[in-house]
Amino acid sequence: MKEILLAELKRQLGRYVSGEELSQRLGVTRTAVWKQIQALREEGYGIEALPRLGYRLLVAPDLLLPAEIQGGLATSVLGRKVYHYRETDSTNRLARELGSRGEPEGTLVVAERQQAGRGRLDRKWFSPAGGIWLSLLLRPQLFPHQAQLLTLVAAVAAVEATEAVSGLVPGIKWPNDLLLAGSKLAGILTEVSAEIDLVHYLVLGVGVNANIPADAFPAELRETATSMLAVLGQPVNRAAWVRQFLQYFEKHYLVVGSSGFDDLLARWRRYSVTLGHEVTVYLPGRQVSGTAIDIDDHGALQVRTEAGIETFPAGEIRLRDKGDR
């Protein structure tokens, strides 16, 4: 009901809507309307209330609140349930907890900041206010070795969402980085709970430097990280980014489920800044250099080295001819 009330106030943005009209539209008492107005105010919505005139929405908070994400969201499964935190340790950790408790596919966890945001191999992920820190709970019908492919789905959907809200088209560096002019805009962390031949659930964590000023990055990231704000000079609508991401992701997820990964892999190749380039692949105990030639049907990277073609299902790469740091 709060969502409908908010939608109504937004539809009539800047105008007064009487308590009577709202109570009729929502089919509840005027006291119930007042209670929901109070709840919205507590979330940070600026709502004026005047006797005889009614209610008027003045400002919506710049937060990733469920009502902001779900208003106009055109998905059937993803993001139908949203958990929002002003601050948490890690949205991936929370989503894993929800996964083990049996929460449904598509459940979304978003946070304004994370105190213990994580990258791969337990690396730290810098997660201040202004970014988009989200985790999506999925229950795909896939074998565990196919989970990597969903990282590629997320990367493609993140590029498309970024283009939709900012006009910027990041490149994808295999397997999980989005780059703008060579600097890292976003990263993806996929975690799987599985047995040998069965995925119980999968958590897809995406971190995007949306509205983070360039000088807010700590010294060790200043040379390698970037944000949409830093490139555009103006902030983007973060809730709109999340909505676009969920919509693109769901679209690809459904196609993948019914017809396989061919279309998705073709899109990934189009956005790739890895294929065709000289790379060094870092593996435990050794490193291999060569030309990245393609990704295979499982999302593994194929590299032509002096010894022939080698395939890497996972790993860390450096783009040598792009001055990658």
Ligand code: BT5
């Ligand atoms: C990643 O790891 O790129 C995956 C990042 C996933 C973060 C999301 S946020 C929501 C969800 N909840 C979580 O706890 N995590 C996920 P990796 O490829 O390992 O890259 C990590 C490296 O990127 C670090 O060692 C730093 O060098 C760098 N880094 C850290 N924070 C960054 C930032 N905000 N922007 C760009 N680079 C960053």
